[in-house]
Amino acid sequence: MAIVTDQYDFVIGVDTHAASHTLALITAGTGALGQQAQFPTSPSGLRRAVDWIQRHTHHAPTLIVIDGAGSYGATFTEQLSAAGLTVAEAPDVAATTRRRRGKSDVVDALAMAQAARTLDINELCWPRAGGDRTALRVLTAAREQMSGERTRAVNALTALLRTVDLGIDARRALTTTTIAAVAAWRTRSDNATLAVCRAEAIRLARRIRALDTELAANHTALHKAVTAQAPQLLALPGVGAVVAATVLLAWSHPGRVRSEAAFAALAGASPLPARSGNTTRYRLNRGGDRRLNRALYTVALVRMGHDPRTRDYVTRRTREGRTKREIMRSLKRYISRQLFRTLNGAHSATSTT
Known part of the structure; x- marks a missing residue:
């Protein structure tokens, strides 16, 4: 397997902050620090940073690892990618290394670059x-x-409704009808304490209804965006706009996730062995992107309740002695494979047309 030093001449670590980014350039082969610089996060400052990288690397193969590529470093990441430079998310730096070297922007940027230079190419996170x-x-x-x-x-x-008697039976979960009724109340001034409690109940109920309206508008916007970018996802059973958006964000673009097995690991749906003696079984993976894992769980639940093929599968596996968790793990693994193939297939079809 190829490592970073086999494919790149230089590695640059970028420690990002709100006001400035610090860059540390090392030689990939030796790990020696070559240059360091700090640039403001203004548009002109980021352009100077890109020019600095190109000038000091002489356009040789260079890997740039950025801390916070999706937050403070998002704009810089886009500019580097637009310039044709290879960008990856910064790997974790060992705690022992951090304690031994102390703390500064240059030290952090250097530690990122040196941690990345020995990684396998497949271990890089794009x-x-x-x-x-x-x-x-x-x-x-x-x-x-x-x-x-x-x-x-x-x-x-x-x-509030369970602790103060406002005429509402709140022993069970509040329904939409109950919330609407509370929101339609008028304030009263017959009793100071009850008036305060009643006003607060009205405020909360109206806020809930306002949020319901905002969530509905958000769902409409999500559905429109997903339909424009990956309509194939919405055709799959159990996949709605919210789930599709979560999956699409995790997958992001072709090449970010190298295989369906890697996508399953990213989703926390890859099987983990839990063997002991004569017992051979697998357990749920509690790592990975938990938002993506929750999306797979949602799809599995919907299919278990409404998809005939999935219901038949659950019945068969239950008869074989599988637990609900084991069945859910298998379903999530299958769903992750299906989603990955759908996205990759859709992109391949688009690329060939």
């Missing part, structure tokens, strides 16, 4: 694509924030 994917990323992040806020508001309203 940044996610920008462009059209940025809209999906913004929409999914907004949806996650709104969903969390809605859950907190529902919990707060439920707790």
Whole structure:
């Protein structure tokens, strides 16, 4: 297997911050520090950084590893890719190395570059694509924030209605009808304590309904974006706009994930052996991208309830003595394979037309 030093002459580590980026250039073969520089994150500063890289590497094969390629370093990553430079996400630096060398921007950038130079090429993590994917990323992040806020508001309203008698039976989960009824209440001033509690209940209920409207608009935007970028995903059973967006963001672009096995590992759906003595079995993988794993779980649940083939599979495996977790693991592995092949196949078909 090829390692970084076999394919690149230089490795550059980039320690990113809000106001500046620090670059450390090393020779891939020896790991010796060649040059270092710091540039502001302004448009002109990032252009100077790209020019600095090209000038000091003489356009030789160079790998650039960036800390925070999806956050502070996102804009710089896009500019480097546009310039034809190879960019990867910075690998983890061993804790012993960090403690031994201390802490500074240059030290961090140098440690990233030296940690990357000995990696296998297949161990490099390539940044996610920008462009059209940025809209999906913004929409999914907004949806996650709104969903969390809605859950907190529902919990707060439920707790309020269960501790203060406002005429609502809250022994069970609040329904949409109940929330709408509370939102339509008028404030009262007959009792100061009850008036405060009633006003807070109204505020929470109205916020929940407003979030429902915002989530519906978000779903419409997600569906439109996914339809434009990967409509094949929506044709699969159990895959809706939210799941499709999550999968598309994780897959990102052709080449980021090298194989369906790697995609399963990224999703935390690859089987992990749990053998002991005469017992041979596999268990759930609790690593990987948990958002992607949750998307696979959602698809599996929907198919277990509504897809005839999946229901037949679950019945057969249950008769064989498999537990629900083991069946779910197998389903998630199959679903990850299907999703990966669908995305790669769609791209191949687009490339050949």
